[in-house]
Amino acid sequence: MSRTVNVVRMQLVNRQTYIWVPLLVLAGSLVITLAIYAILITAGVDGPKYGGGAQAPLWYFGVVGIQALTLTFPFSQAMSVTRREFYFGTVLTATLTSAIMGLAFVIGGLIEQATDGWGINGYFFYLPWVWEAGPLGAGFVFFVLALLFFVGGFWGATIYKRFGNLWLTVVLVGLTLLLAGLAWLITQTQSWGGVAEWFVAQGALGLALWTLALIAVLALISWRTLRRAVP
Amino acid sequence: MSPVIEVQNLTKRYHDTVAVDDVSFTIQEDTIYGLLGRNGAGKTTIMSILTAQNFATSGEVRVFGENPYENAHVLSQMCFVRESQKYPDDALPKHAFETARLFFPNWDQEFAERLIADFQLPLKTRIKKLSRGQLSAVGVIIGLAARARITFFDEPYLGLDAVARQIFYDRLLEDYTEHPRTVILSSHLIDEVSNLIERVLVIDRGKIIMDEATDAVRDRAATIVGDTTAVEAFVADREVLHRESLGRVSSVTVLGTLTAAERASLAAKGLDVGPVSLQQLIVRVTQHAAEAADAAATAAPIDEGALR
Numbered sequence: 001m002s003r004t005v006n007v008v009r010m011q012l013v014n015r016q017t018y019i020w021v022p023l024l025v026l027a028g029s030l031v032i033t034l035a036i037y038a039i040l041i042t043a044g045v046d047g048p049k050y051g052g053g054a055q056a057p058l059w060y061f062g063v064v065g066i067q068a069l070t071l072t073f074p075f076s077q078a079m080s081v082t083r084r085e086f087y088f089g090t091v092l093t094a095t096l097t098s099a100i101m102g103l104a105f106v107i108g109g110l111i112e113q114a115t116d117g118w119g120i121n122g123y124f125f126y127l128p129w130v131w132e133a134g135p136l137g138a139g140f141v142f143f144v145l146a147l148l149f150f151v152g153g154f155w156g157a158t159i160y161k162r163f164g165n166l167w168l169t170v171v172l173v174g175l176t177l178l179l180a181g182l183a184w185l186i187t188q189t190q191s192w193g194g195v196a197e198w199f200v201a202q203g204a205l206g207l208a209l210w211t212l213a214l215i216a217v218l219a220l221i222s223w224r225t226l227r228r229a230v231p
Numbered sequence: 232m233s234p235v236i237e238v239q240n241l242t243k244r245y246h247d248t249v250a251v252d253d254v255s256f257t258i259q260e261d262t263i264y265g266l267l268g269r270n271g272a273g274k275t276t277i278m279s280i281l282t283a284q285n286f287a288t289s290g291e292v293r294v295f296g297e298n299p300y301e302n303a304h305v306l307s308q309m310c311f312v313r314e315s316q317k318y319p320d321d322a323l324p325k326h327a328f329e330t331a332r333l334f335f336p337n338w339d340q341e342f343a344e345r346l347i348a349d350f351q352l353p354l355k356t357r358i359k360k361l362s363r364g365q366l367s368a369v370g371v372i373i374g375l376a377a378r379a380r381i382t383f384f385d386e387p388y389l390g391l392d393a394v395a396r397q398i399f400y401d402r403l404l405e406d407y408t409e410h411p412r413t414v415i416l417s418s419h420l421i422d423e424v425s426n427l428i429e430r431v432l433v434i435d436r437g438k439i440i441m442d443e444a445t446d447a448v449r450d451r452a453a454t455i456v457g458d459t460t461a462v463e464a465f466v467a468d469r470e471v472l473h474r475e476s477l478g479r480v481s482s483v484t485v486l487g488t489l490t491a492a493e494r495a496s497l498a499a500k501g502l503d504v505g506p507v508s509l510q511q512l513i514v515r516v517t518q519h520a521a522e523a524a525d526a527a528a529t530a531a532p533i534d535e536g537a538l539r
Contacts, residue, residue, distance in 0.1 A: 074317040080306040
């Protein structure tokens, strides 16, 4: 157990990767978004403004997920860490840092609520659709999204490490074809309306719960793949 | 002494190439081994299978009597830093050492700091920006300071200058004397490490072709130096490993231990017996094995044809 906790410390030994860079990306994205809002105001746009810049650090989490495997896994092997210890320690690290990210989003959203969108009616964190279920619900949604990006990156990297570039491409192309097939099926059965309704009915929180199930599947596949991966 | 590692019929196949071919050997406790062989002979593959970093196609590996795979108890007593070791992105050497301290129970921080000073390793330069030699030093320092019961050094000297290599040999030997442990050192610089290693494991084309005490290996051959005619007469019915001549003086390395009588007769003829370089001997033995393998490979189809 203590060795698994030490894997968390190994992943976080350089705090820059997991904590400071994502927060910096977030802050940078926020500043850029607010600058754009300011331009909009001078151009005479009055209504509330919403932006998608908050997703920027999530993409970075995908990169961190990839590097957690491609670079830290070989290093963990040199540290005589078992694959099980590495896996659970890394998942624990991802959960922890995603939770910090979720917390940062909630704090940002609460500030925006209190200041009426930084006093200029511009929102970066506080997206009404996400905040339907209250601050706790919104925090959960952001947490799940960050985790999805991390585990997604990690999942892709394990397949790359174990089976090579060719198979990763085959899997990704296969998944895309599968989604395209699904879209075709929905179009053929003229059920886009029903699908849209379902998404709306789930709400952000419901979708986050579905995403959590997807994360569990990706994490399980990563685990099975990592068991026989060679650094 | 008891074996700490037992390997039986170990085979590793990559698609259609055989990297390790049905190999069996044991590694004894508290001994320094030289794992020698050419590039691609299978040294790294064997070491990574022993440390459960890689997987055998068939055969069995026991470390401290147990299977090392996913075995934290066994793995934590071993240390294997690869020649091409990867480190986390943006990590500094101090991060690598802090982490090693977490995972190796016998880690000696003072020793690590002394080694850092010895190798003049910059601690505040990112590992990916280090020179090849400094990168090797990071691995060497982890391997030495971890003081694991079994330590593998896979060509640890890559890019290290002669002074740094000597520091590595000296520190290894000093620390080994104080804290005996098993060290498996893979190396190309056979003569440089020949005074360090107690046993020699030579691997060629995935097969172990020599597993002997270093002294016994040295005794396996002798170099006879002197007047060409006298030297040639003496070596006439012996297996010659190497022959060099300059004018009327020849230096011939022959296989086989010299008896006291033979030494006396050599002295009487005015011939000298010179030392054999371990490197030269192993190069010859490896070439011999390769020739034998080639001969067998070319002979096989002919035999088959004859049978038809």
